[in-house]
Amino acid sequence: MTRVVVDKIEVQQDGLKFGDPIGCHYHWLEPDKVDSYGDSVRRLAAKVELAADGFERTATLSEEVFAGEAADALRDRAGRRHEESVSVRDNLRGLGRAINAYSDVLRRHREGLDQLRAFAAAQGLEIRDNRIWPPVETIAGDAPQKEIDAWERDWKAYQQCFETKIELRDARRVSTRELIKALADHAGVHPDKDRARFVAADANQVKFGELRREAAEEAMEAVQANDRADAAQRTVDGLKRREQSALDDLEEMVLAERPPAEIQAQADKVAALHRELTEARVEAREADTVADREQAQANRAARNLEDAEAGKPRLADQTSWQSADLKDRLG
CATH class of the missing domain: 1.10.287 (Helix Hairpins)
Structure with missing residues (x-):
């Protein structure tokens, strides 16, 4: 018996290893729905923009138009509210852009999986249960050269499908991390990366x-x-x-x-x-x-x-x- 000779790609995340069936079914959120939500966030930013303009106009009222202690207090408060609303507006804009960008990534991911499935079918690989299955692992040593060549060709096609799947997955994960960062920036809360680390404090741990x-x-x-x-x-x-x-x-x-x-x-x-x-x-x-x-x-x-x-x-x-x-x- 002869074992196929190819370089295996070590992939720890998701437990996906070379030789495993390759999933080609899209099961994430529909990109159009994600895009619609991103558009709604950006529309909200446009409304906040109107509020920011109103606060700015109030904060810059001249003494000739409105004077006195109440006017000073109103201008000061409007100035602070203008700064806050501008910050919220910018965060919403960034969040909307991140969501729209994520929808584009999901759309490319779905299209990439469809192309991956079509490529595997064109190469004659087995597709079952929305997965691309690897060729048989071994082949008889006395098999005809034509059969051996076809067997090696199938393994090379599988390897190409596997590498494409990894690239699609990594691109989606990068965009997901960017979206999480935008959400954290908007909320003002960031994941505690050091939650498992401690600092000695005599009898206590902090x-x-x-x-x-x-x-x-x-x-x-x-x-x-x-x-x-x-x-x-x-x-x-x-x-x-x-x-x-x-x-x-x-x-x-x-x-x-x-x-x-x-x-x-x-x-x-x-x-x-x-x-x-x-x-x-x-x-x-x-x-x-x-x-x-x-x-x-x-x-x-x-x-x-x-x-x-x-x-x-x-x-x-x-x-x-x-x-x-x-x-x-x-x-």
Whole structure:
């Protein structure tokens, strides 16, 4: 008996090995349905684009059109919403493009499988149960040369089908990874590649995923605290402008020798604004203190994550695991 002499391709993924039946049936999502979903995502991005334009126009309203404290707050909020909507718009656009690109890959994959099946049929290979079956593994050593040549030709045709199948599968997997990355970027959540790795922390073990979540939470709290501090400072600035404007009006009323009752009412207004401004300054200082504290905690969490990824030992919070003082335990 004689065994065919060809180079086997080692393929670990899916357990597909040279000599196995080659599947040629398309069983993934229909490309047209995937394409339709990608188009809907891109249409949503177009709607977000309209919102971004509206926020931008609001944020750029001039003082001549809309002035005052409420106008300043509206412009500031519209500016932040514009940045957020632009980010969402860009993410949706990228996600829609990735989905449309994936549908093209699926379409090429389906067409490639159809061509693979047609090629195998044209070469006379057996196709059964939507699979291309390899030729017989052995042939008698005393078989006629014509039969041996046909047997080797069938094996070469099978090898070509096998290599084509691997290329089609790898191209689809690359596009799938790109789609997953686009989805992760859009959602702001990325798979934890190091979930099985640990960093020593004395008696405890700390997962990379926990460190990442901790750093993300601390960073978000720091951002929110800074936003509150900025809002408090904007309130102070607005009150300062109102107080100065009220003082200017009071000065003009005094110079114009307006009735005492009007001057007193304006003076009371200035005094009320001054009290409100004093309280706002206290709140702003407190907000700044909180923001500084949250930023320090965020920086510490970021350093812990950086040290862990660099392989440096991370000390656990001693208050969370150390036993009480011996003096307290023994009296």
